[in-house]
Amino acid sequence: MTEVADVSFALPRGRRPADPLPGFRIALVATLFWTGLIVVLPLAALIMRPWQEGIGAMTAALQDSRMFAALRISFVSAFIAALIDVPLGVILAWALVRARLPGRRIIDALIDLPFAIPTAVTGITLATLYGPQGWLGAPLAHLGISIAYTATGIVVALMFVGLPFIVRSVEPVLRDLPPEFEEAAGLLGARPWQVVTRVVLPALLPATVTGFGLAFARGIGEYGSVIFIAGNQPFHSEIAPLLIVVRLQEFDYPGATSIAFILLVASSLCLMGIAWLRRRVARGMVAGAAP
Amino acid sequence: MSSTTQSSRREADIPRWLLIAATYTIVGIMLILPPVLVVAEALRNGFGTALTTLADPDALSAIRLTVTMTLASVVINTVFGVLAAWLIAKYRFPLRGVLTALIEMPVSVSPVVAGLVWLLLFGTQGWWGQALDRIGVHIAFAPPGILLATLFVTFPFVARTLLPLMEQQGRDDEDAAMLLGASFWQILWQVTLPNVRWALLSGVLLTTARAMGEFGAVSVVSGHIPGLTETMPLHIETLYNGYQSVAAFSMATLLAAMAMATVGLRSFFEARARNAVIRGQDA
Numbered sequence: 370m371t372e373v374a375d376v377s378f379a380l381p382r383g384r385r386p387a388d389p390l391p392g393f394r395i396a397l398v399a400t401l402f403w404t405g406l407i408v409v410l411p412l413a414a415l416i417m418r419p420w421q422e423g424i425g426a427m428t429a430a431l432q433d434s435r436m437f438a439a440l441r442i443s444f445v446s447a448f449i450a451a452l453i454d455v456p457l458g459v460i461l462a463w464a465l466v467r468a469r470l471p472g473r474r475i476i477d478a479l480i481d482l483p484f485a486i487p488t489a490v491t492g493i494t495l496a497t498l499y500g501p502q503g504w505l506g507a508p509l510a511h512l513g514i515s516i517a518y519t520a521t522g523i524v525v526a527l528m529f530v531g532l533p534f535i536v537r538s539v540e541p542v543l544r545d546l547p548p549e550f551e552e553a554a555g556l557l558g559a560r561p562w563q564v565v566t567r568v569v570l571p572a573l574l575p576a577t578v579t580g581f582g583l584a585f586a587r588g589i590g591e592y593g594s595v596i597f598i599a600g601n602q603p604f605h606s607e608i609a610p611l612l613i614v615v616r617l618q619e620f621d622y623p624g625a626t627s628i629a630f631i632l633l634v635a636s637s638l639c640l641m642g643i644a645w646l647r648r649r650v651a652r653g654m655v656a657g658a659a660p
Numbered sequence: 661m662s663s664t665t666q667s668s669r670r671e672a673d674i675p676r677w678l679l680i681a682a683t684y685t686i687v688g689i690m691l692i693l694p695p696v697l698v699v700a701e702a703l704r705n706g707f708g709t710a711l712t713t714l715a716d717p718d719a720l721s722a723i724r725l726t727v728t729m730t731l732a733s734v735v736i737n738t739v740f741g742v743l744a745a746w747l748i749a750k751y752r753f754p755l756r757g758v759l760t761a762l763i764e765m766p767v768s769v770s771p772v773v774a775g776l777v778w779l780l781l782f783g784t785q786g787w788w789g790q791a792l793d794r795i796g797v798h799i800a801f802a803p804p805g806i807l808l809a810t811l812f813v814t815f816p817f818v819a820r821t822l823l824p825l826m827e828q829q830g831r832d833d834e835d836a837a838m839l840l841g842a843s844f845w846q847i848l849w850q851v852t853l854p855n856v857r858w859a860l861l862s863g864v865l866l867t868t869a870r871a872m873g874e875f876g877a878v879s880v881v882s883g884h885i886p887g888l889t890e891t892m893p894l895h896i897e898t899l900y901n902g903y904q905s906v907a908a909f910s911m912a913t914l915l916a917a918m919a920m921a922t923v924g925l926r927s928f929f930e931a932r933a934r935n936a937v938i939r940g941q942d943a
Contacts, residue, residue, distance in 0.1 A: 388751055388752075389838060390750060390751070390831065390834055390835065390838055390847075391838065391843060391844040391847070392746070392844030392845075392847065392848065393747070393751050393753075395743075395844065396743045396744070396746050396747035396751075397747055397753070399740060399743045399744075400740065400743055400744040400747050400748075400759065400763075401759075403740040403743075403744070404744070404759065404762050404763060407808070407811050407812055407815050408762050408763070408765055408766060408812070408815060409762065410781065411777030411778060411780070411781060411812065412765070412769075412777060414777055414780040414781050414786075414787065415773070415776070415777050415780060418780050457686050457690075460679055460682050460683055460686065461683060461686060461687070463679060463683075464679065464680070464683040468676070468679065468680060468683070470680060470683065476683070476687050476691075478924070478927070479687060479691040479692065480691070481923060481927065482691050482694075482695065482920075483691075484923065485869060485916075485919050485920045485922075485923035485924075486694070486695070486873075486916050486919060486920070487872070487873025487874075487875060487892075487893050487915055487916065487919055488771075488873065488875045488876065488893070489873070489875040489893035489894075489896045489897055489912070489915075490698060490873075490893075490896065490912040490915060490916045491694070492875075492897075493896060493897075493900045493908055493909070493912060494694045494695075494697055494698050494912070495694065497697060497701060497905075498693060498694060498697050504693065504697065505689070505693070528690070529690060529694070532690060532691075586768055589770070590768075590769065590770025590771065590772070590773065591770075591771075592770065592771050592772050592875070592876035592879075593771065593875035593876050593879075593893070597897075597900065609770075610770050610771070610772035610773070610876065611772075613772045613773070613776060613880075614772060614879070614880060617776065617779065617880065620785070622779075622780070622783070622785045625776060626776070626780065629770075629772070629773040629776050629777075632770055632773060633769060633770075633773060636768055636769075636770070637768065640768055
């Protein structure tokens with residue numbers, strides 16, 4: 370029963386009696402040890418390393434225009450891909466929940482495919498599919514559209530990777546949306562498209578923002594599925610994670626670490642921003658529904 | 661029931677056929693063509709050729725390394741994931757939110773960064789790399805580095821799958837077991853884990869699928885030595901860049917099949933886990 374006394378040090382004094390459930394100390398020690406070793410220690414190295422070579426190395430790294438080009442390409446491609454995924458994902462979610470399509474179960478299973486397929490397999494597959502001799506690449510080449518080995522290829526790869534995030538965020542909300550809402554809107558004289566734009570889509574907005582945010586955040590750091598289909602031309606189709614690898618191959622650790630650091634900070638800020646936006650949207654929804 | 665069908669019919673009259681056509685187009689181009697292409701490219705020269713490429717010594721060594729690394733990271737991350745979920749779900753303590761955020765952290769880190777951080781510690785220019793090299797311990801560009809990168813990438817999955825269910829179930833069962841005199845391990849083994857068994861299995865399978873497919877993080881720390889530090893995804897890259905398309909896609913078919921089987925099993929258990937959540941609510 371020693372654990373009884375042990376828990377008390379971690380609990381706010383006076384507000385709550387000591388926790389009698391055994392195991393607190395062993396679980397705490399194991400979790401802190403493991404989180405410290407696998408997460409905190411390496412991330413601490415990432416945060417401290419750029420300053421180790423002195424401020425000079427960091428400012429030199431920050432003047433690298435190739436790095437900014439790569440970061441811009443990563444962020445813009447991830448943004449465009451997530452944006453295109455939004456309507457596609459909402460349509461698929463609608464098909465899964467509301468349309469009684471033949472093969473609905475198969476579609477449901479296929480949605481998770483981009484999650485399931487390892488990124489390297491996605492990479493070589495999309496590069497072949499959209500390549501000049503590919504099943505889709507060849508007909509598109511006839512139309513004068515080239516996707517593989519261009520910046521467009523990056524967007525195509527990120528669209529594939531991001532699609533399930535939108536569908537899986539929107540789908541449960543759409544499922545919980547009572548059909549009575551739409552029915553009531555219809556009885557009140559709304560046209561079908563008004564029902565969709567005024568009733569269904571606003572209700573889906575918070576979930577859509579979440580899905581967009583997840584797809585976007587995933588796209589910023591994506592590597593394996595992109596590098597095969599992107600041309601990897603500096604300033605044109607070189608993504609930031611690839612530039613980290615290039616810098617490492619040049620044994621330029623400060624350069625690689627600076628990009629990684631900026632990538633980490635930027636994607637954390639994006640995630641926080643999206644969480645904030647989602648809270649605002651959700652609150653707006655509640656406020657709008659209250660009166 | 662009849663009102664539901666009526667409303668959904670009215671909801672959509674005009675754009676319905678358009679949406680259905682759009683659905684099949686999206687699914688066909690984005691979700692059906694890619695896996696069909698993987699298998700078609702692998703079987704381009706027949707089934708026998710595809711199998712022969714997998715019997716190559718470097719291919720076999722890559723398969724072996726992937727299986728070993730996956731098993732090791734799944735076991736390690738499951739043990740610590742269970743303890744972390746138990747800690748966060750069953751107790752209230754200061755900085756609990758910070759700890760949860762730290763456990764979630766690896767999800768939002770780019771795979772390449774997840775590999776880079778280990779080089780900063782154990783690479784030739786890393787903090788401890790040279791010192792460890794001198795005493796004969798090789799972590800970067802060797803299997804231990806691959807294991808660390810895989811552990812980082814798959815770190816949160818068991819804990820984050822268990823957490824919502826464990827929090828929802830509260831700790832009445834655990835408190836009852838405690839009052840009956842059960843020890844920590846007895847409570848964990850006989851009360852908590854049986855309550856979350858489907859979620860646990862789902863988390864373990866997710867960890868497995870992600871561990872075997874990890875490319876970016878492993879690519880950075882591995883050093884790409886065929887036969888020694890190449891996992892299946894890395895070997896696929898080497899083959900593809902070496903214009904050995906059939907071999908690359910054969911390996912890709914095998915890896916994708918392994919990952920999809922794992923994820924498929926997971927969806928099956930996930931449905932059971934979801935039912936467990938509903939039951940948890942009822943209780």
